[in-house]
Amino acid sequence: MLVETLIKTKHEDPVPIIPNPLELGDMYREHHAMVFRTAYRITGNAPDAEDVLQTVFLRMVRRDDSAEAIEYPENYLRRAAVHAALDLVRAKRSGAHVDLDRLPAAGSRPDEGDLRELLRNALAELPARSAEIFSLRFFEGLTNPEIAKALGISSIAVAVTLHRARRILQKTLGKTN
Numbered sequence: 001m002l003v004e005t006l007i008k009t010k011h012e013d014p015v016p017i018i019p020n021p022l023e024l025g026d027m028y029r030e031h032h033a034m035v036f037r038t039a040y041r042i043t044g045n046a047p048d049a050e051d052v053l054q055t056v057f058l059r060m061v062r063r064d065d066s067a068e069a070i071e072y073p074e075n076y077l078r079r080a081a082v083h084a085a086l087d088l089v090r091a092k093r094s095g096a097h098v099d100l101d102r103l104p105a106a107g108s109r110p111d112e113g114d115l116r117e118l119l120r121n122a123l124a125e126l127p128a129r130s131a132e133i134f135s136l137r138f139f140e141g142l143t144n145p146e147i148a149k150a151l152g153i154s155s156i157a158v159a160v161t162l163h164r165a166r167r168i169l170q171k172t173l174g175k176t177n
Contacts (some may be wrong), residue, residue, distance in 0.1 A: 027073055028057055034074065035081045040125070041139035042085035042115045044116055048092075059084075075150040082135045083128070109136045122172040130165040137162055 032053060039052035056077060070076045099160045123131050136150070137158075144162070148155040 021161055022059070023156065024060060027060070027077070031077045032057075034094070037075050038081040038135075038140060039085040042082065042120065043088055043119060044137055048088055049085070052081055054089060055084045056080045072150070078107045078136070078140065079150065081095055082132050082140075086124060086131050086135070089120050093121055093124055118173055119169070122169050125172065126165055126168060128160055132170070133158055134165045134169075 034055050035056050036049050039056075040046065040049035043142065045048050057078065124133060126134065132150070133147055136147045137144070142150070144155045144158045147158045152157075
């Protein structure tokens with residue numbers, strides 16, 4: 001009973017460099033659903049999202065002794081999930097062949113699943129920071145000020161990066177405004 005009470009406490013204090021198993025367990029229970037959702041929104045399927053979830057928490061276990069403490073675990077884990085999911089999408093894309101039979105016919109409208117896949121692939125081509133900010137804004141629903149706080153940059157830098165990322169994605173996806 002006492003252990004369960006301790007586990008339910010919210011972590012606002014920095015997490016030690018290598019968390020002890022109890023702290024890591026707390027962190028997992030508190031944030032695993034958010035990490036999974038973040039990964040799922042980027043990868044588009046549950047098995048890949050589960051791989052990302054496992055990767056993120058394994059990296060927590062393997063953190064180097066010289067690493068700094070994690071000041072905001074939720075922000076850290078969300079960013080780690082975005083990066084790991086993008087890495088997974090990039091890795092799958094680089095080794096995959098294009099199935100021409102699955103591409104929509106010229107002049108037809110792609111279905112929602114095709115659009116998601118196209119967006120994932122285009123997002124994987126963006127620079128890492130741009131892809132991260134785009135994902136946090138449009139997949140995670142964070143506001144520009146929230147993203148700025150999480151990344152330690154200005155809201156203006158977030159807005160500019162989002163604008164540029166959207167323009168690149170529009171060109172890549174063949175859409176114009």
